[in-house]
Amino acid sequence: MKTQQLTLTNSEKKITALMALETITINDLDNLDLAERQYLGVVCTKMLQNLRDTERDDFLKKIEPIMLDSNQQVWEYNHQAITDAISRFTEEHGSMPTRNQLAEETGLSRQTISKHLKEYQSHPGHAEQIEQFKMMxxxxxxxxxxxxxxxxxxxxxxxxxxxxxxxxxxxxxxxxxxxxxxxxxxxxxxxxxxxxxxxxxxxxxxxxxxxxxxxxx
Known part of the structure; x- marks a missing residue:
């Protein structure tokens, strides 16, 4: 029985080559058409969903130059994940979770959690959330x-x-x-x-x- 070979399309080859880079810059996207850029976005989203801890941090650092407005989305994701984890943990255990416990609950690295807890009040996203509460x-x-x-x-x-x-x-x-x-x-x-x-x-x-x-x- 012959083993079926998986043949990559030209677009898939381009994305695979980009993923092999240490850092993906805006200039690296010059040879991608609109559909290929959208495909790259899908690939990055899936990888972020599957990566945990420092591997997720490393991947975010790799794609940071091409994220543009996605930085706000990353902050919002981290904030939601951390606040949800704190709420669940305190309800179940009656105490505040440690940084390590939050990392286990969220899949985020301890460094990311510490940075977020230290700086979230000064982030524009926090001010936007406060304004939403004021509206209500x-x-x-x-x-x-x-x-x-x-x-x-x-x-x-x-x-x-x-x-x-x-x-x-x-x-x-x-x-x-x-x-x-x-x-x-x-x-x-x-x-x-x-x-x-x-x-x-x-x-x-x-x-x-x-x-x-x-x-x-």
């Missing part, structure tokens, strides 16, 4: 407001602390015969000094946030 704040506050209007005292307090009557953060504390909002004490004497319109505004804010709460006269 109004929707979250809408949920808090809905709970407050259903009589949830904690939700109402959180809502008032966050936005307050004037849009400033305010802390409301209950006292024996007065209410303290930050450093301002609202006693019966102070209430007597307010106009009917001002009292009406306060009543409207409280009753709107706490329709089921009982007012103490």
């Amino acid at each position: 704040a109004p929707r979250l506050m809408a949920k808090v407001f809905q709970s407050a209007t259903k009589g949830d005292i904690r939700a109402a307090k959180l809502y008032l602390e966050t936005v307050g009557a004037s849009g400033k953060q305010q802390v409301v504390k209950s006292q024996n015969n007065h209410i303290q909002i930050n450093n301002t004490i609202l006693s019966q004497e102070n209430l007597n000094r307010l106009s009917a319109e001002q009292l009406s505004q306060i009543e409207h804010i409280v009753t709107k946030a706490l329709p089921q709460a009982k007012m103490i006269g």
Whole structure:
């Protein structure tokens, strides 16, 4: 029985030759057409999925000159892998994982993990994620407001602390015969000094946030 020979296409030969280089540069891609460049991207993606530890680091170093915007994708992949591993480990073991344990969980090298944990806060990708969380704040506050209007005292307090009557953060504390909002004490004497319109505004804010709460006269 004859052994079937695997014949490489011209495009496959080009990619194999590139993979044999110590470093792949932009100039090395000059003789590749669009389809061959796309094929190179598929090959690199598959290799990154299969490589682990320092072998993955070495391959990333090899293709770094041709990665361009892919550097952001690598950071995002590493960040997701590390945060997922920390979440799983702490849930299962009740403690934070070591660098070695994170390397085992993620397949990333210990050096990559240490570098990421040390520098992630200064990376542009981290700032972008924080902005995404900020975008969701109004929707979250809408949920808090809905709970407050259903009589949830904690939700109402959180809502008032966050936005307050004037849009400033305010802390409301209950006292024996007065209410303290930050450093301002609202006693019966102070209430007597307010106009009917001002009292009406306060009543409207409280009753709107706490329709089921009982007012103490």
